[in-house]
Amino acid sequence: MAHLFATVLPGLEHVLENEIKVKIADAKLQGSERGKVYFASGWPAEALMGLRTADNLYERIHRFRVGPHKLHLADIEREICRLDLSWAARSYRTGEVLFKVNASRAGKHTYSRFDAAEAAARGIARRDSRFRHNADGMHEVEFRLDIHHDDALFALKLTDASFRFRNGQRSFALAALRPTVAHALVWLSNPAATDVFVDPCCGSGTILSERLAYPHRQIAGGDLSEEAVEAAKANAGIHHRVGIHHWDARRLPIDSGSVHKIVTNLPFGRQIAADEPIPELYRGIVKEINRVLHNNGSALCLTDADAELQSAAERVQLSCTKVAALSLKGLHPTLYMLEKR
């Protein structure tokens, strides 16, 4: 079994843990900490790429103790030089393999994370001459060294940016969620093949595009901005039983009681200019959410306008529960679950 960890937006660790448990049959969860979930699995790396809430996946290579002073950098170099890393270069048949090391550091040390990364890189290059350090430029292999006080974890990165940005096939609006965060919201909605799923303020369609990963009865989304609607259509592509429309979320062209799941990133913060103040806008949108929701339907809404959302939900007697507190682009939105009972 390989010992792995996955990174995730802090606040969403429990969502990723659940996704791992459901999707990776042999996975053994080994705990989590801020922004990281540890697990073991015998599945090949390619089979783990279906974890869509994870930003990156890493294979843990070595855990060791490290001292706080500059002289201890030599220990980092020595520890890493002891490791046989030839397997990490295996897929590159001939010639040298360019690599870099990313390091993080928390605690009191007289060296920086860059010093630690340099020490690890020296250890790698000393051990295996095929590896050539290229800190700032192109690289084929990326290692990671996380130092937390006297604990160091050395790992190999299994994914690149195309993993979390979905192969660069989408364009993202300014207020767009990262696909991995949108996916966590979708996962929390507990996708079912019978779902009629709606994002009433879809922007460039990140949530809709992520929902497409699972079977559905019907998916619909829309936005007040025609430009956003065009971007959402281009990003989601054309699919059977999926519709993206130019609409006003306060007047949805959807039958009452027909929607099972709503997941939406509401307009909030400094991201988006709405055409009326947030309290009135939310009253209009939440009233419409309540109208279109099926009995027992639910709506996951992300916003930092907590009081406005809670008050709008109370007016139409939707229950409103806090699901997760996030930190996104300098804002601190909360994810709420509105439920019709």
Ligand SMILES: C[S@@+](CC[C@H](N)C(=O)[O-])C[C@H]1O[C@@H](n2cnc3c(N)ncnc32)[C@H](O)[C@@H]1O
């Ligand atoms: C935070 S953004 C959503 C971003 C989106 N999740 C994405 O991936 O791009 C909020 C969106 O709500 C839209 N919006 C604002 N008022 C609206 C309304 N009354 N009806 C529908 N959409 C609205 C904005 O145009 C904006 O695209």
